Amino acid sequence: MGNTQVLNERSLQLLKMLVERYINDGQPVGSRALSKDSDLNLSPATIRNVMADLEDLGLVHSPHTSAGRVPTVSGYRLFVDTLLTVKPLESKDLTLLHQSLSVSEDTGDVIGVASRLLSELTQMAGVVTLPKRELVCLRHIEFLSLSHTRVLVIFVTNEQEVHNKIIHTSKVFSPAELQQAANYLNSIYSGRSLDAIRKAVLKDLQEDQERVSQGMLDAVKMAQLAFDHSNKKDDYVLTGETNLMGFSELSDMDRLKNLFEAFSQKQGVIHLLDQCMKADGVQIFIGEESGYRAFDHCSLVTSSYSVSDEVVGVLGVIGPTRMAYEKIIPYVDVTAKLLGAALNPKSTTPL
Amino acid sequence: MGNTQVLNERSLQLLKMLVERYINDGQPVGSRALSKDSDLNLSPATIRNVMADLEDLGLVHSPHTSAGRVPTVSGYRLFVDTLLTVKPLESKDLTLLHQSLSVSEDTGDVIGVASRLLSELTQMAGVVTLPKRELVCLRHIEFLSLSHTRVLVIFVTNEQEVHNKIIHTSKVFSPAELQQAANYLNSIYSGRSLDAIRKAVLKDLQEDQERVSQGMLDAVKMAQLAFDHSNKKDDYVLTGETNLMGFSELSDMDRLKNLFEAFSQKQGVIHLLDQCMKADGVQIFIGEESGYRAFDHCSLVTSSYSVSDEVVGVLGVIGPTRMAYEKIIPYVDVTAKLLGAALNPKSTTPL
DNA sequence: CGCTGGCACTCGTCCTAATGGAGTGCTAAT
DNA sequence: ATTAGCACTCCATTAGGACGAGTGCCAGCG
Numbered sequence: 001m002g003n004t005q006v007l008n009e010r011s012l013q014l015l016k017m018l019v020e021r022y023i024n025d026g027q028p029v030g031s032r033a034l035s036k037d038s039d040l041n042l043s044p045a046t047i048r049n050v051m052a053d054l055e056d057l058g059l060v061h062s063p064h065t066s067a068g069r070v071p072t073v074s075g076y077r078l079f080v081d082t083l084l085t086v087k088p089l090e091s092k093d094l095t096l097l098h099q100s101l102s103v104s105e106d107t108g109d110v111i112g113v114a115s116r117l118l119s120e121l122t123q124m125a126g127v128v129t130l131p132k133r134e135l136v137c138l139r140h141i142e143f144l145s146l147s148h149t150r151v152l153v154i155f156v157t158n159e160q161e162v163h164n165k166i167i168h169t170s171k172v173f174s175p176a177e178l179q180q181a182a183n184y185l186n187s188i189y190s191g192r193s194l195d196a197i198r199k200a201v202l203k204d205l206q207e208d209q210e211r212v213s214q215g216m217l218d219a220v221k222m223a224q225l226a227f228d229h230s231n232k233k234d235d236y237v238l239t240g241e242t243n244l245m246g247f248s249e250l251s252d253m254d255r256l257k258n259l260f261e262a263f264s265q266k267q268g269v270i271h272l273l274d275q276c277m278k279a280d281g282v283q284i285f286i287g288e289e290s291g292y293r294a295f296d297h298c299s300l301v302t303s304s305y306s307v308s309d310e311v312v313g314v315l316g317v318i319g320p321t322r323m324a325y326e327k328i329i330p331y332v333d334v335t336a337k338l339l340g341a342a343l344n345p346k347s348t349t350p351l
Numbered sequence: 352m353g354n355t356q357v358l359n360e361r362s363l364q365l366l367k368m369l370v371e372r373y374i375n376d377g378q379p380v381g382s383r384a385l386s387k388d389s390d391l392n393l394s395p396a397t398i399r400n401v402m403a404d405l406e407d408l409g410l411v412h413s414p415h416t417s418a419g420r421v422p423t424v425s426g427y428r429l430f431v432d433t434l435l436t437v438k439p440l441e442s443k444d445l446t447l448l449h450q451s452l453s454v455s456e457d458t459g460d461v462i463g464v465a466s467r468l469l470s471e472l473t474q475m476a477g478v479v480t481l482p483k484r485e486l487v488c489l490r491h492i493e494f495l496s497l498s499h500t501r502v503l504v505i506f507v508t509n510e511q512e513v514h515n516k517i518i519h520t521s522k523v524f525s526p527a528e529l530q531q532a533a534n535y536l537n538s539i540y541s542g543r544s545l546d547a548i549r550k551a552v553l554k555d556l557q558e559d560q561e562r563v564s565q566g567m568l569d570a571v572k573m574a575q576l577a578f579d580h581s582n583k584k585d586d587y588v589l590t591g592e593t594n595l596m597g598f599s600e601l602s603d604m605d606r607l608k609n610l611f612e613a614f615s616q617k618q619g620v621i622h623l624l625d626q627c628m629k630a631d632g633v634q635i636f637i638g639e640e641s642g643y644r645a646f647d648h649c650s651l652v653t654s655s656y657s658v659s660d661e662v663v664g665v666l667g668v669i670g671p672t673r674m675a676y677e678k679i680i681p682y683v684d685v686t687a688k689l690l691g692a693a694l695n696p697k698s699t700t701p702l
Numbered sequence: 703c704g705c706t707g708g709c710a711c712t713c714g715t716c717c718t719a720a721t722g723g724a725g726t727g728c729t730a731a732t
Numbered sequence: 733a734t735t736a737g738c739a740c741t742c743c744a745t746t747a748g749g750a751c752g753a754g755t756g757c758c759a760g761c762g
Contacts, residue, residue, distance in 0.1 A: 030755085152507065394734070
């Protein structure tokens, strides 16, 4: 019944052409079109037989009896995993990326720049997570009294990122005391990762309870509040959402609304992006693969980015399932590498 | 031809009923419906005559020959200006606002909270501009060397707002020098408004060129860079955009896209909101009145908010022209007042 | 056994025509 | 000034039919 070898070279090639053609013009593609496009010299009837096989395998699907075929999620998956021929970046795009993400360009918002580049180059939505705090180095910390026991903590990490948080202290501190505490913390914690600091703080509090002076103890207590774990407000920068409104597969208002609501809830998207942190290199979620209903008709092409060989964040592109993967992938790939390089604190003088 | 007094009491009342009814169910309202609703005991024919008059005056408009009437922009304008009966806030909403915007609740993001409240209560989009920097007081400034001539400036204004900016200095400073400069600037400028500081800096640079020490001169120069006028990146917090996607008048994808693009461009919206800073109290832009094509089918209900009797920002609600103005206005009004109060630095101890 | 041409069939799309209903404008009567 | 009545306009919905694209299947061919 059928072929001895169902997924032979020829069917794969035809699937590839089908996906490519569908990505191009968005119309279900019929047997006649494939027959003409391919240099296989096969009649439409033969193509139809192959299509029937592919449909049995769940790789393509017919919207209705007399329409052509459209790739299913599995079809796309097979396509991107084994059939795809990635196109190298155009040189003008490459130089644009290089210039915009060079270390010298310190707009103070490299993350935002990266996101904007992704969305502009791909004409879809670009997303970049902020670098994981845990893996980021403290450069400087500062306390500022606001009123009574409310103290504003300001700390700078890596290159140019400034974070601030309000904490409530158990006693009232004078500005001088705060200054002293900051000096102390800077002297012992500066240059270490937030994660390491958090552990060190706990250890210091337990072990050295009676050894250290009261002032130092206060300082460490404040550090504990400042670097509180609950504080990890993971966040991302998303740009070009409006680009998504042009795509016909998202022209359904309900879908679009769900998608945009997911964007502003953030947590769902963050969870999804977090999964991409584990692997490095480009990773792709197609349609329902993501598990989030709001993303059912979208694909997500991501790559983690690293600073000194340590994965610290994820960036990617969000668009309709029907996107030009072979172009998007290199964009994401290169942007991730350049962003990692731009964030690398090699050229930074220690504080 | 027609009435001696075209816009008499009765026509106004009918216009009011028409607008109210249209706002309710979104359908063009016909003469029969108005006849039944009103307690005027007028026949549909009479109503039709009145409607014809109102149409001549440009207050209502017929989508097509055999449809009812719909208010025009001028009609809405007349309605909100003179016919509207504002509904007082429901007490549960009032207490919600009070609790969320009370001074004690320092999430560090009062602006964001206000915006979220507006969008949730009205089920439309809420927008709040950040307080104008010019009118905001400096509490503390700090310099941090990043590398070579790149210096990170951190300054705190009013209550809890932290700003930061990277400047390029003409010479290389040691951390100790930076600390000294910050101390000096804090001692002379702390507590003054950014606007005042900017002027003082100019004066100091011109007049006291030779009098002051080199260190102080450097400090003032850095202050100039830090408070550079170009630095006024006016910004706003917008929430609940997705609420707008439910409205039928915005279900046109092109319109929606234009609107959302305007939201992310920001400058246009900011310019619009700036105009509302001049007047205090609630102000309304209806449809094309705003002058921005993207807002053609939207209305904007705004109010400026003030800290110690000085207008510092604007907040408001964005929704379709067909919105329940009588409910929205008090929401905006009260939120503006409470936000102003929450920002008031009365309970703050000087630094 | 794989490939192909032919044929009937299914659907979606587009156009047309017909119908019903809502609401108007106008006119003549009160 | 108001009203009832009437003709009229226009939208929305429905139904029908033609068209085209594409399929599935079958029988024949190398």
